[in-house]
Amino acid sequence: MTALRRIVVVGASLGGLRAAEELRSQGFDGSLTVVGDEVHAPYDRPPLSKQVLAGSWEPERTELTVFADGGLAALGIDWRLGTVAKGLDPAARELVLADGERLGYDGLVIATGATPRRLPGTDRIGGVHTLRTLDDCLAVRADLDAGARRVVVVGAGFIGSEVAATCRSRGLDVTILEALPVPLGQALGEAMGAVMGDLHRDHGVDVRVGTAVAGFDAGDADAAGGGRRVERVRLADGAAIDADLVVVGIGVTPNTGWLEGSGLALDDGVMCDATTRAAPGVVAAGDVARWPSRRFAELMRVEHWDNAITMGEHAARRLLAGDGPGHHEPYDPVPWFWSDQYDRKIQLAGRSSGADEVRVVDGSTAERRFVALYRRGDRITGALAMNRPRPLMTYRRLIERAATWGDALAESSSLPT
Numbered sequence: 001m002t003a004l005r006r007i008v009v010v011g012a013s014l015g016g017l018r019a020a021e022e023l024r025s026q027g028f029d030g031s032l033t034v035v036g037d038e039v040h041a042p043y044d045r046p047p048l049s050k051q052v053l054a055g056s057w058e059p060e061r062t063e064l065t066v067f068a069d070g071g072l073a074a075l076g077i078d079w080r081l082g083t084v085a086k087g088l089d090p091a092a093r094e095l096v097l098a099d100g101e102r103l104g105y106d107g108l109v110i111a112t113g114a115t116p117r118r119l120p121g122t123d124r125i126g127g128v129h130t131l132r133t134l135d136d137c138l139a140v141r142a143d144l145d146a147g148a149r150r151v152v153v154v155g156a157g158f159i160g161s162e163v164a165a166t167c168r169s170r171g172l173d174v175t176i177l178e179a180l181p182v183p184l185g186q187a188l189g190e191a192m193g194a195v196m197g198d199l200h201r202d203h204g205v206d207v208r209v210g211t212a213v214a215g216f217d218a219g220d221a222d223a224a225g226g227g228r229r230v231e232r233v234r235l236a237d238g239a240a241i242d243a244d245l246v247v248v249g250i251g252v253t254p255n256t257g258w259l260e261g262s263g264l265a266l267d268d269g270v271m272c273d274a275t276t277r278a279a280p281g282v283v284a285a286g287d288v289a290r291w292p293s294r295r296f297a298e299l300m301r302v303e304h305w306d307n308a309i310t311m312g313e314h315a316a317r318r319l320l321a322g323d324g325p326g327h328h329e330p331y332d333p334v335p336w337f338w339s340d341q342y343d344r345k346i347q348l349a350g351r352s353s354g355a356d357e358v359r360v361v362d363g364s365t366a367e368r369r370f371v372a373l374y375r376r377g378d379r380i381t382g383a384l385a386m387n388r389p390r391p392l393m394t395y396r397r398l399i400e401r402a403a404t405w406g407d408a409l410a411e412s413s414s415l416p417t
């Protein structure tokens with residue numbers, strides 16, 4: 001075991017909590033402080049665009065639990081919730097909080113996640129939302145419960161697509177506006193992105209691609225002093241769409257602003273080495289962390305639930321291993337995520353970007369039940385499944401083994417139906 005006696009985790013969410021849990025399960029018995037700017041105890045975000053938004057779950061169900069006997073309390077964490085970290089002095093090994101307090105540490109885990117990008121000029125218009133936090137979700141849900149009927153989703157990424165699906169399931173009129181030629185084109189490529197667009201059209205969503213938003217029209221402030229609410233979304237081509245509620249899902253920015261000037265390398269995230277180490281005594285994990293993946297020969301920053309868990313755990317072990325020389329296990333997973341839209345479960349394992357070929361090897365896109373594989377050179381690098389969870393896991397294992405494209409295609413003949 002190591003000489004670390006004081007560890008501070010910044011970010012009280014999935015990556016931070018899993019790191020804290022792993023520190024304890026590895027035997028770390030020193031002081032453990034978790035600093036988080038939200039006031040809530042750690043909660044899970046995926047239900048925010050699904051069950052909680054639909055109204056089928058109450059927010060309490062999203063609370064994150066831990067596997068240790070005795071639950072969260074057994075971890076012996078000094079929780080500093082509602083507390084913003086505003087700076088870091090790595091030489092002095094001190095974290096600076098917004099009120100000026102300095103928290104000394106021997107080891108630090110950075111797990112500050114990401115913040116949604118906003119559209120300029122929308123801050124003071126009621127009914128225009130982003131969706132990242134529980135409070136965001138409850139604000140959108142309150143507008144839906146108050147009778148919003150016409151929903152416009154700006155950006156057809158995963159969050160926007162899920163919000164669209166959930167709002168349709170509530171019987172609302174939904175329009176998706178996407179600047180690129182297909183929904184989810186960056187995540188899945190053009191061909192599979194087109195399938196995602198068709199899935200929404202099947203369910204009566206007005207999907208408009210290649211469309212830029214020019215601005216928003218809002219009504220007058222009401223007599224009771226309420227703010228101006230959105231009434232219309234104006235498009236660059238001159239069209240306008242009536243809207244009671246707008247959800248903007250145009251991507252996120254990693255939360256690294258508080259680390260400016262710290263000397264840590266920041267470039268679309270906290271830059272780590274291949275083992276998740278960012279500086280002496282500092283590791284990073286989850287949506288905020290960027291690292292070189294040897295497996296995929298690229299710098300990766302992954303905004304998925306599963307990665308926040310496995311990277312949080314890896315970073316905790318890396319921190320305990322210390323700064324001395326020796327072999328340190330690289331963090332080199334096959335990323336995996338799921339998305340629930342209507343009655344479809346969409347899963348992607350590995351990487352879809354930079355593919356030389358995308359081939360449907362099982363089922364068909366017309367049935368909305370299929371597996372498609374992504375090839376780079378002579379290797380399988382990614383697999384996308386719609387309502388085919390078991391085969392997806394088979395291909396994930398093949399990607400883990402760096403299987404050839406030929407081996408992956410051969411596997412498709414023995415898939416379960």
Ligand SMILES: Cc1cc2nc3c(=O)[nH]c(=O)nc-3n(C[C@H](O)[C@H](O)[C@H](O)COP(=O)(O)OP(=O)(O)OC[C@H]3O[C@@H](n4cnc5c(N)ncnc54)[C@H](O)[C@@H]3O)c2cc1C
Nearest residue numbers: 011013014015037045046085112113286287303304305337
């Ligand atoms: C609505 C929604 C639905 C999703 N659905 C899916 C899904 O279906 N499948 C999937 O794979 N993934 C999904 N995700 C992604 C997944 O939830 C994230 O990848 C995961 O939450 C990342 O965890 P994290 O701990 O790295 O970051 P976060 O969960 O973002 O947590 C970071 C925490 O740090 C806090 N923080 C930031 N800056 C500071 C600071 N300076 N001081 C103190 N605290 C700070 C933040 O407020 C936040 O509480 C979804 C995300 C959202 C928002």
